[in-house]
Amino acid sequence: MALTVENLTEWINSFAAKIAEQKDYLSELDTPIGDGDHGNNMARGVKAVQESLTSKKPAELTDAFKQIAMALISKVGGASGPLYGTAFLEMAKKSKDTSDLTELFAAAAAGIKKRGGAQVGDKTMVDVWDPLAEKIKAGNLAQADVDAAVNATKDLVAKKGRASYLGERSVGHLDPGAVSSGYLFAALIETEGIL
Amino acid sequence: MKKIINDPSNVVPEMVDGLVRSYPQYLRQLPDTQAVVRADEDSMADKVGIVSGGGSGHEPAHAGFVGKGMLSGAVCGQVFTSPTPDQIYEAIKAADHGKGVFLVVKNYSGDVMNFDMAKDLAEVDDIETKTIVVDDDIAVEDSLYTQGKRGVAGTILMHKILGAAADKGASLDDLEKLAQEVLPNLKTIGIALHAATVPEVGKPGFELKDDEIEYGVGIHSEPGYKREKIKPSKEMAEELLGQIDKTLNLDGSKKYAVLVNGMGATPLMEQYIFAHDLLDLLKEKKIEPAFMKVGNYMTSIEMAGLSLTILELKDDQWLDYLNYPVETIGW
Numbered sequence: 335m336a337l338t339v340e341n342l343t344e345w346i347n348s349f350a351a352k353i354a355e356q357k358d359y360l361s362e363l364d365t366p367i368g369d370g371d372h373g374n375n376m377a378r379g380v381k382a383v384q385e386s387l388t389s390k391k392p393a394e395l396t397d398a399f400k401q402i403a404m405a406l407i408s409k410v411g412g413a414s415g416p417l418y419g420t421a422f423l424e425m426a427k428k429s430k431d432t433s434d435l436t437e438l439f440a441a442a443a444a445g446i447k448k449r450g451g452a453q454v455g456d457k458t459m460v461d462v463w464d465p466l467a468e469k470i471k472a473g474n475l476a477q478a479d480v481d482a483a484v485n486a487t488k489d490l491v492a493k494k495g496r497a498s499y500l501g502e503r504s505v506g507h508l509d510p511g512a513v514s515s516g517y518l519f520a521a522l523i524e525t526e527g528i529l
Numbered sequence: 530m531k532k533i534i535n536d537p538s539n540v541v542p543e544m545v546d547g548l549v550r551s552y553p554q555y556l557r558q559l560p561d562t563q564a565v566v567r568a569d570e571d572s573m574a575d576k577v578g579i580v581s582g583g584g585s586g587h588e589p590a591h592a593g594f595v596g597k598g599m600l601s602g603a604v605c606g607q608v609f610t611s612p613t614p615d616q617i618y619e620a621i622k623a624a625d626h627g628k629g630v631f632l633v634v635k636n637y638s639g640d641v642m643n644f645d646m647a648k649d650l651a652e653v654d655d656i657e658t659k660t661i662v663v664d665d666d667i668a669v670e671d672s673l674y675t676q677g678k679r680g681v682a683g684t685i686l687m688h689k690i691l692g693a694a695a696d697k698g699a700s701l702d703d704l705e706k707l708a709q710e711v712l713p714n715l716k717t718i719g720i721a722l723h724a725a726t727v728p729e730v731g732k733p734g735f736e737l738k739d740d741e742i743e744y745g746v747g748i749h750s751e752p753g754y755k756r757e758k759i760k761p762s763k764e765m766a767e768e769l770l771g772q773i774d775k776t777l778n779l780d781g782s783k784k785y786a787v788l789v790n791g792m793g794a795t796p797l798m799e800q801y802i803f804a805h806d807l808l809d810l811l812k813e814k815k816i817e818p819a820f821m822k823v824g825n826y827m828t829s830i831e832m833a834g835l836s837l838t839i840l841e842l843k844d845d846q847w848l849d850y851l852n853y854p855v856e857t858i859g860w
Contacts, residue, residue: 408615416642499673
């Protein structure tokens, strides 16, 4: 199984569909602990990604990752834009040498941690990317792992990002960035021929 | 909400267009962005470029400080929202004249991350960049959009000092050293009488009663450190100066630059009254500011209130830089 421009595009389209479907839910999640715009921001971003991949069909994996990164960076805004943008930009850089998913996801997860300065347990998207990148490495990523990683953010105390201002009061809420990241991994599992 | 606008979602592009077309002698807009750079291309030759920016709603910051002797470029984000890395990157490219670009960033998580990412993009193009993250607001630690302390009106004095130094030929390393020396001596604290309304939100960012004021409010309506009944200007000046005194240990034998900054809805008349009280209080401490400015430099849309910035001038050259002539809309 290997990543190609074709199945990468399919994966991203599936991610975009999930985001569009759950746009209002993501913004709702963001309301008590953020500023209520995560769904709208992500929907705008994935739409720009799809437009970019349609209007200029990438020849190589690296081009595809770079186009995805630039569209997210320029359209999502806030903190999610640079964090998702970094993930795909790191994959773009890594894809020059390899199309190995383990290495690509390890680079993406490391990039997100570096950009946001968050660690595992801080109630951010790192709590999804980090353990699931490990699962990819182990070769047994399943939807149950995605759900577990996302749901685990509910009981954590936010240490980074806007929600950190609430401290203990952030407990009991899912992290919106973790939820949207969960859709990315769910889409990856559903896309045939990648994993 | 009562504002002179057309479409709330279109305020930034229309504002930037109006600004650039009103002042073509100072500004040029980069195509397909909300970034502006100096119209006077020659003034940037062989010099380090200085780029700043942030969310809109703080006018004249930052685009109003673009011009000879100050900023090379400024990037205007959505209202109270960081600009995106691709636009910052375009401004960096336009500001680079072979000597690198210095970035002045206010300490908000979004700004820090987006400028950081733009730096990475510039690196790919072999443009050298360095950054100072300004965190002059002493009111609170870890605020709504910030880890650590917030960056507010003191940023304008940072722009001025770095801009003059760059114009006189300072290198990227010189500017980084200068910025790091200035920063710990730069302290700001604010007061709010009523909140700002972000056009796309449509209602004020917080509620204050008619007779209430709040100390330490941020420039995006972030909470401050205490609320009280409205007081005479003199007592507000005592509170703000007292807070700054705690961190700078004001002393008659030292030199200071002072900035009284209006938040948008407070008339200059009231700012001058505050300045009058402030100068009296400083005089009691045997302090005569070596440099002073009063006016709207870093606003918060139509928030009523003001901030007080004091910079201890550890080096006489900083004073020369503050007095250095500039050609901008806002200084």
